[in-house]
Amino acid sequence: MTAVALPLPDVVxxxxxxxxxxxxxxxxxxxxxxxxxxxxxxxxxxxxxxxVQPVIFVLMFRYVFGGAIRVPGVRYVxxxxxxxxxxxxxxxxxxxxxxxAMDLQTGLIERFRSLPMARSAVLAGRTIADAVxxxxxxxxxxxxxxxxxxxxxTGVPEFAGAILLLLLFGVAFSxxxxxxxxxxxxxxxxxxxxxxxxxxxxxxxSAFVSTATMPGPLxxxxxxxxxxxxxxxxxxxxxxxxxxxxxxxxxxxxxxxxVVFAVLSVRRYRQAA
Amino acid sequence: MSANNAIVVEGxxxxxxxxxxxxxxxxxxxxxxxxxxxxxxxxxxxxxxRILTTLLQPDAGSASVLGLDVVxxxxxxxxxxxxxxxxxxxxxxxxxxxxxxxxxxxTRQSPSTTAARTGELLERxxxxxxxxxxxxxYSGGMRRRLDLAAALIHxxxxxxLDEPTTGLDPQxxxxxxxxxxxxxxxxxxxxxxxxxxEEADHLADHIVVIDHGRIIAEGSASELKATLGTTLxxxxxxxxxRARIAARQLAAVGPTELLEAEATVSxxxxxxxxxxxxxxxxxxxxxxxxxxxxVRQPTLDDVFLQLTGSxxxxxxxxxxxxA
Numbered sequence: 001m002t003a004v005a006l007p008l009p010d011v012v013x014x015x016x017x018x019x020x021x022x023x024x025x026x027x028x029x030x031x032x033x034x035x036x037x038x039x040x041x042x043x044x045x046x047x048x049x050x051x052v053q054p055v056i057f058v059l060m061f062r063y064v065f066g067g068a069i070r071v072p073g074v075r076y077v078x079x080x081x082x083x084x085x086x087x088x089x090x091x092x093x094x095x096x097x098x099x100x101a102m103d104l105q106t107g108l109i110e111r112f113r114s115l116p117m118a119r120s121a122v123l124a125g126r127t128i129a130d131a132v133x134x135x136x137x138x139x140x141x142x143x144x145x146x147x148x149x150x151x152x153x154t155g156v157p158e159f160a161g162a163i164l165l166l167l168l169f170g171v172a173f174s175x176x177x178x179x180x181x182x183x184x185x186x187x188x189x190x191x192x193x194x195x196x197x198x199x200x201x202x203x204x205x206s207a208f209v210s211t212a213t214m215p216g217p218l219x220x221x222x223x224x225x226x227x228x229x230x231x232x233x234x235x236x237x238x239x240x241x242x243x244x245x246x247x248x249x250x251x252x253x254x255x256x257x258x259v260v261f262a263v264l265s266v267r268r269y270r271q272a273a
Numbered sequence: 274m275s276a277n278n279a280i281v282v283e284g285x286x287x288x289x290x291x292x293x294x295x296x297x298x299x300x301x302x303x304x305x306x307x308x309x310x311x312x313x314x315x316x317x318x319x320x321x322x323r324i325l326t327t328l329l330q331p332d333a334g335s336a337s338v339l340g341l342d343v344v345x346x347x348x349x350x351x352x353x354x355x356x357x358x359x360x361x362x363x364x365x366x367x368x369x370x371x372x373x374x375x376x377x378x379x380t381r382q383s384p385s386t387t388a389a390r391t392g393e394l395l396e397r398x399x400x401x402x403x404x405x406x407x408x409x410x411y412s413g414g415m416r417r418r419l420d421l422a423a424a425l426i427h428x429x430x431x432x433x434l435d436e437p438t439t440g441l442d443p444q445x446x447x448x449x450x451x452x453x454x455x456x457x458x459x460x461x462x463x464x465x466x467x468x469x470x471e472e473a474d475h476l477a478d479h480i481v482v483i484d485h486g487r488i489i490a491e492g493s494a495s496e497l498k499a500t501l502g503t504t505l506x507x508x509x510x511x512x513x514x515r516a517r518i519a520a521r522q523l524a525a526v527g528p529t530e531l532l533e534a535e536a537t538v539s540x541x542x543x544x545x546x547x548x549x550x551x552x553x554x555x556x557x558x559x560x561x562x563x564x565x566x567x568v569r570q571p572t573l574d575d576v577f578l579q580l581t582g583s584x585x586x587x588x589x590x591x592x593x594x595x596a
């Protein structure tokens with residue numbers, strides 16, 4: 001069937017499809033991010049809960065278990081906080097998946113897919129909003145850390161680098177969670193599916209204890225997974241010592257996860273029912 | 274085919290695994306008219322809408338909206354259509370104004386156009402008082418109105434409404450019908466799906482009845498009703514046994530149908546006066562006294578019953594009672 005000439009000349013480009021302007025990719029993503037941020041402000045419980053949990057961890061590890069944990073050459077509270085920061089952004093990423101699953105359930109994604117907007121905008125907007133939320137929650141955790149005795153042993157540039165690395169890692173994990181949220185298509189299922197995954201990444205890592213204390217196979221896994229890499233890099237950035245290799249390893253994981261899961265998620269989004 | 278058709282569908286087939294949701298559907302919707310796609314749950318109505326709105330790819334056949342191919346020119350189609358689906362797809366945390374602003378931005382309207390259009394739609398859809406409250410505080414009817422407003426923000430020439438009144442109370446349904454009629458009088462082309470027979474009767478110029486992914490009848494509401502004969506004579510008996518005997522006798526008058534549950538024989542006739550005399554004479558001959566007579570025009574329910582051999586979806590009974 002040939003396209004019939006129609007009185008919509010501004011819409012069609014010589015028989016092909018309407019082109020989404022490049023600027024729209026950015027402006028659409030920000031329109032969606034704005035909507036998600038308004039949601040975070042109107043329903044503050046998600047921010048509150050993603051803050052309360054790491055605060056409890058800080059208090060627990062600082063005052064309950066901390067006394068029994070020895071990490072050679074460093075005060076435990078300084079060792080702990082790098083782990084807490086990474087834990088915070090990793091668990092926070094669950095909101096990305098749960099939020100997307102909710103949008104699928106309510107039919108909002110269906111509406112977005114019927115609009116002449118950039119395909120990537122819904123997912124990109126969500127991760128931008130989640131990065132903003134992460135920045136806020138990290139700031140809060142830094143304050144909590146200082147209150148319980150944590151100190152930065154390097155300078156401001158290194159500390160800023162650590163925060164940037166945390167934000168990027170949060171984005172990477174958001175893409176994993178986006179994929180899970182789009183695949184399950186159900187908010188409760190997304191939540192249930194992500195928790196064990198998070199636990200395996202966060203607890204079997206160098207976040208709370210040195211991996212040197214772990215039995216062989218577990219240690220092998222813990223030493224070669226993205227959370228450990230990021231925790232080690234953040235730790236080096238705030239405590240000093242050899243830094244570059246650790247930061248590069250963390251960045252490699254971050255970029256790799258982002259690329260793989262962004263591709264998978266966008267593909268999933270296109271097929272989303 | 275005519276360039277006056279806003280929507281053209283040719284031989285669309287869609288399968289989900291073993292299930293054939295659409296089994297070769299053809300449709301033509303002239304500009305500025307309303308097509309009612311009528312069928313029970315699972316008939317394939319939503320699948321058809323999702324293909325026409327570029328959300329789903331057909332396995333075979335072709336479809337175009339304003340001459341734009343839904344598979345090859347999805348973005349162009351998207352900018353020419355509005356869709357309000359079965360769920361009110363609004364952001365619960367945003368106010369009506371924020372929801373409309375977001376959709377305006379995503380459909381590439383200028384901020385000033387969006388603001389003006391938002392004001393106009395809030396007014397028209399009676400949402401002015403609630404405009405700055407989050408949508409989660411809205412009633413079902415208000416959400417549907419906001420959803421419809423969001424579908425209209427970019428003045429799409431073609432509108433798709435998938436079961437727009439499902440789950441609404443009678444008042445909400447009547448309000449929405451009035452709004453839809455108003456839209457259509459502005460020249461918008463509308464494809465509407467519904468399982469409410471009277472909704473199609475009320476809103477659509479042309480009705481296509483689908484079941485199991487196939488078109489089983491089409492025409493205007495009055496044409497569909499006419500396929501049954503112009504008038505129905507219903508004769509009720511004290512017992513089902515008597516109704517059964519009477520049904521055999523009355524077959525001489527016209528096509529009969531025995532409604533066992535009501536011990537009633539329904540006869541399709543063209544000349545009701547003549548038919549009544551015949552009915553009385555035939556019943557007298559076998560000495561069967563009826564309990565009551567009823568002469569009425571057929572409803573779309575009757576059409577549906579005849580076409581599919583089963584009563585329409587239970588929800589439509591509610592709607593009939595409600596409206």
